[in-house]
Amino acid sequence: MPQMIKGDTGDWEIVIGMEIHAQVIARSKLFSGAATEFGAAPNSQVSLVDAAMPGMLPVLNKKCVEQAVRTGLGLNSKINTRSVFARKNYFYPDLPQGYQISQFEDPIVGKGKIEIDLPDGSVKEIGITRLHLEQDAGKSIHDQSPTKSFVDLNRSGCALMEIVSEPDIRGPEEAVAYLSKIRMILRYLGTCDGNMDEGSMRADVNISVRKPGDEYGTRAEIKNVNSLKAVQQAIDFEARRQVEIIEEGGKVNQETRLWDPNKMETRSMRSKEEAHDYRYFPDPDLLPLEFSSQWVEEIKQTLPELPDEKKHRFMDEYGLSLYDASVLIAERSRADFFETVAKDGGDAKLSANWVINELLGILNKNEKALSDSPISAEQLGGLIKLIVDNTISGKIAKDVFAEMFASGKDAEKIVEEKGLKQVTDTGAIEAVIDEVLAENPDNVEAYRGGKDKLFGFFVGQVMKKSQGKANPALVNEILKKKL
């Protein structure tokens, strides 16, 4: 369901297209051999090429090309076996060449589409316009000196993938879902770590508003939208701003705006008139990039199962709900964890419940990642196996789980040590039931007189007396007989 904005003149639809910049996972830069590690000392990962020394020439890093192709395949997009690097010309101190090597008319990846999952459980298709490779710029630092600016070129020349969507996104919820899905796919593929805090994934959001059914309105491009929360907030703010302008009889300017997360507003960076003329032209230092479709096929063979495929498989194979499947596939490691639990535990639905509700819950409470979980997938599978084969009840299992989380011990061992095994000996259960019935003659009378609801009371008393160890199914069966 698209989110509308209620204006004085009726509902407004928000139309959004996104440009996501994703830093490619590769040991060296797009056109040089310099390292790409995050957090290194300033200007310690800069080659002569990155610093644009005279006479230096770019040499394409094949690994980055492979990563772009992988990503294109993961986005169900057309791979262009011939693409062209072009120069985007502008001056800035953190752009040493005075141009960014990018792709303009002939990108490496063309049209495609992905599915996004919306909070109401529905699924929507978003078109991918293109993906191209380009160089990152360096970083200008303005807060170290009152009179000087500093430049760190460590990032200069690192490979970025720019992923451009069609204007298919309607509202902040879809935008967040889109960004999350792209990030999830890139992480599955191992082509970008998706870390928005470290800037290895950044988004520019193009927003316009219109009355449903009208032509597209004039759009503003919002830069510096660097978290899922910021995407939500920036779109909320900007869409409202545009609606207000139009409803007051004004016109939205085509411009680039900056999201200010402190003031919670967007503000103008430059108008269309001030927009750079980038003077794109094919980079004469680089030949057109050409590779065989056979190579693409080889890369395709190495692709992992992608989130949407996995989601559908979890639903079909394990009978999970869309919600459970979506939660489990959010991270590849989480999905793998679940599958191990399900295999060892022998009950997929039960395993899903335990992973989602118990394990993720307690990890979250303890601010721990799944990778730091004191309970391994095998161990959790072991616990579930005990429930499945009636060794312990679900209730006892929760206590065992808490103990496992605290001590890291195996479930079986805890059950053994604490004598928590379920009582399945009918004789023993019968004895307890007889005791309970003898102690509560009035209630027995009442039940037999038609008060069916009292059945639960008897079960509770039996369980209490057996310290929860009596097998509930047997208790039910024998109680019914005796009453």
Add this chain to the structure above:
Amino acid sequence: MSNLTHLTIKDALKGLENKDFTALELTQSHIDAMAQTKSLNAYITETPELALEQAKASDARRAKGEAGDLDGIPLAIKDLFCTENVQTTAASHILEGFKPQYESTVSQKLLDAGAVTLGKANLDEFAMGSSNTTSYYGNVINPWRRKNDDKDLTPGGSSGGSAASVAAYTAMGAIGTDTGGSIRQPASFCGISGIKPTYGRCSRWGVVAFASSLDQAGCFARTVEDNALLLRTMSGHDPKDSTSAKKDVPDFVAALNGDIKGLKVGIPKEYRVDGMPEEILKLWEKGIEWLKSAGAQIVDVSLPHTHYALPTYYIIAPAEASSNLARYDGVRYGHRAQESDLTDMYELTRAQGFGDEVKRRIMIGTYVLSAGYYDAYYIKAQKVRRLISEDFTKAYEKCDVLLTPTAPSAAFAIGENEDDPIKMYLNDVFTVPASLAGLPGMSVPAGNDKDGLPLGLQIIGRPWEEETVLKVAHVVENLAQFKLLECGDLK
């Protein structure tokens, strides 16, 4: 020892091998010659100490029997090649004082072969010019003079210093670059030979870029054979230059066997331009006769798009240059204007750092790439470039090489042709088409004009067929019996 400077590279190598003289002596004699011809201003930076050191090392290598192909041969390096720890200026104020921490691939190959480097030869600023009058470090003077006229002449450009240094016997050979004629035209003006190989034959790594799709390193020497020797060392694939070709380097020297029997030499009719001096046409005729007499077959060919070559070149080259020169912004190296505002710093740095011709080309290049003009200029120029290239492909179905004049005139006086940039650009009318097509071309001195100034003939070959180009040039050289500048002619 001044006669040592008059040896060919080939004879010098023989002399060194025979211990007739040492590399140190050979180098010292060139350093002396440089001192005597300082007024030519052929060098921006002279490196005599470095040269003597290299010469000593060369003698030591030779004593151990480890001499390389060019061991002990003193050369001049166009100051567009980056040289480790030696100032590299591209003849521009904006790079004054810049000392690279790296050596260009081509100059490194020469050093690896044992060459001695005398200094950095003057050129037009960023290789933009045809007269070596745009250098921030002053004009280069052609060692040749007209009979009965004492005017200083230009050595041509942009590799004017390289050509003048070889013609004036201050270097045995020189390396240069050719973007639209920057080796061939100065070779013609200075009465020596010079070759621009096929685009991609030599690495561009470490060469200050002017127009990347056209720039190509090449060399100058006083004989065709010496050029073959130099080129053999300079050539080869370089993984650091994506546009350098993965081609084996043939033995260019071995190709000079004089056998051109049955070789088809094409004469492009479009190179008969209006207003070309009679003596150049006559020289061209002579060249045709020489090749015929040596057994070649002469074929008339047509290169119909020739007259579009200059306008095409003056769109593509400035377009690439406007982008290539963006890195000279005062931020990381070279000249910086002391301004507190960023935009002011950029503007003033570049206003002070670049000369008029460079600014002109940056402006033209920026204009032809800008939104709304890109299709009409740059894209159109690329299309015409393809047509020009196809002209050659078609011509080479009929012939093996082309013979043309190198330039439409002999060396002109400094200051001439300065009133109108277009007039200057016309100097490259015969050299630019081969550059646009990426073809190998060579100028060989073949005669003199009425004032006694040298005139060159150009041989243009198929891609990667430098051997044929050199072979034909060698035949012309032998038959022309061109008289090099005498030592006593030097002023």
